[in-house]
Structures are given as C-alpha cells and as structure tokens.
Amino acid sequence: MTLDTGMENELTRAEISAMRRSYGETGLDSLAEDPFAAFSTWLTEAHENPIIVEANAMVLSTQDHKGLLSSRTVLLKDLSEDGFTFFTNYSSRKSKAMHSQPHVTLLFPWYAMERQVIINGRAEQISRSESEEYFATRPWNSQIGAWASRQSDPLESRSELEDRWKAAAQKWPEGSTVPTPPHWGGYRVFPDAIEFWQGRYSRLHDRLRYERANVNENGVTAGTNEIKWEITRLYP
Numbered sequence: 001m002t003l004d005t006g007m008e009n010e011l012t013r014a015e016i017s018a019m020r021r022s023y024g025e026t027g028l029d030s031l032a033e034d035p036f037a038a039f040s041t042w043l044t045e046a047h048e049n050p051i052i053v054e055a056n057a058m059v060l061s062t063q064d065h066k067g068l069l070s071s072r073t074v075l076l077k078d079l080s081e082d083g084f085t086f087f088t089n090y091s092s093r094k095s096k097a098m099h100s101q102p103h104v105t106l107l108f109p110w111y112a113m114e115r116q117v118i119i120n121g122r123a124e125q126i127s128r129s130e131s132e133e134y135f136a137t138r139p140w141n142s143q144i145g146a147w148a149s150r151q152s153d154p155l156e157s158r159s160e161l162e163d164r165w166k167a168a169a170q171k172w173p174e175g176s177t178v179p180t181p182p183h184w185g186g187y188r189v190f191p192d193a194i195e196f197w198q199g200r201y202s203r204l205h206d207r208l209r210y211e212r213a214n215v216n217e218n219g220v221t222a223g224t225n226e227i228k229w230e231i232t233r234l235y236p
C-alpha cells in the first residue's frame, strides 16, 4: 500500500517500516572528559565528513508562554566555554518564546555518522557589540535580507518581501556599511547538560551524559567558578 501521492518509485509503508541501519563498532570510550572538547572534536569530524551537509546546523526547541513547544534549525556560529551561539531575528517566534522561557534544547543530528548530540541549557541574548561584530562579517545580501525580513510575521506575498529587500538594498548599496538591524542579533546557550549518542551494533548504542555538577536552577555556578561535569552512561 502507498499513500497515493502520485509519485513514481514511492516507498511503500512496508519499505518505510523496514528502513534500518546496522550501526558501528566505535564507542564513546575515548571521548574527552571536558564536554566542550568532546563536542569540538565531533563538530570537526562532522565538518570534515563529506557526507554531512551543514555540520553546524542544529535543531533549537523552545517553549512559549503557553507551554507550546516549537522546533526549527539554526546555525551554530560560535562555540566557547561560555556556550553555543546562533543568530536570529529578535522579534521571531523563537525569540519571543526564549524571552519568556529561556530553557531550550539544541540537537545536532549527524545521522550519517550515527551520532547525535543533545544540549539542554539557558539561552541569553549576547551583547550588541558581539552581534555587530558578527553581522559585519556576513555577505552583503544576507545583511540586506536581515533588514528585509520580519521573521515569523505573516507575509501577504513574496513580492512584498522582495520589495522590502530592494528598498533596503537602495538605502545601503553594495559596498556601503550596512548597520546591524536593531531587531537582529545572537543568543548564547549555556549548557547544563550535553549528551553524546553513538550508534552501536545490535542497538546497544552508547550514550554519555555530561551534567554540570555545581550549578543551581538559575544557572549560577555554586562555590568555585570552576565548572565541574559529572559523566553518566545511560541505557540506550
């Protein structure tokens, strides 16, 4: 039986149900004790792997003031011991959600490497100067695009968006300095937990969860400033 979309070579439901891969032999035993170092190694390996498209793409999940969840892809643009940074429109649906509920999840789906990383943390707006510094490195047409988009608002027609782009392009022609829109900037997600998943044979996958040991529920490090991580192995 098919879902009858009219497509040729369409997968049957039985074929979809039979889709599975046999996962590999390599485990997580050699992962670094510092989760940022471990993540950095995996990001580098994903970036160097020709099968992985946009290794820095991650699924950001948020919860709005009504408790409704939403997910979307954003691009990781900076990584440091302070957290995971991405850029977006501060008036977007995700930004409104993070404003009322800063706890978010980031998920890196590196399926081709039988790997997944899930990060739980708190999102905070980065400073204006950091956003401006990154905005200045963006290609001109992306800079103009940031001015043109009222991200997540209803749009009457595509031509309205293109007209807004042209108006911004006229105001700041190519080669001129495009200012950072006030409604655009970065968020940094400071992790409370980072979980690494590696597919293994017979569905005996490896999972290692790194959790901040000395942090209270407001994200404040207790006692010393040094962050301690507890590593727990989880059943797959």
Ligand SMILES: Cc1cc2nc3c(=O)[nH]c(=O)nc-3n(C[C@H](O)[C@H](O)[C@H](O)COP(=O)(O)O)c2cc1C
Pocket (backbone or CB within 6 Å): 054, 057, 070, 071, 072, 073, 074, 075, 076, 086, 087, 088, 089, 092, 093, 094, 095, 151, 152
């Ligand atoms: C590969 C990929 C990368 C994306 N990167 C970003 C990004 O870095 N920032 C962003 O605001 N939206 C990005 N988007 C678009 C978002 O997924 C989303 O459509 C948009 O941010 C609006 O989300 P919202 O209405 O939930 O706020 C990306 C989409 C894809 C598929």
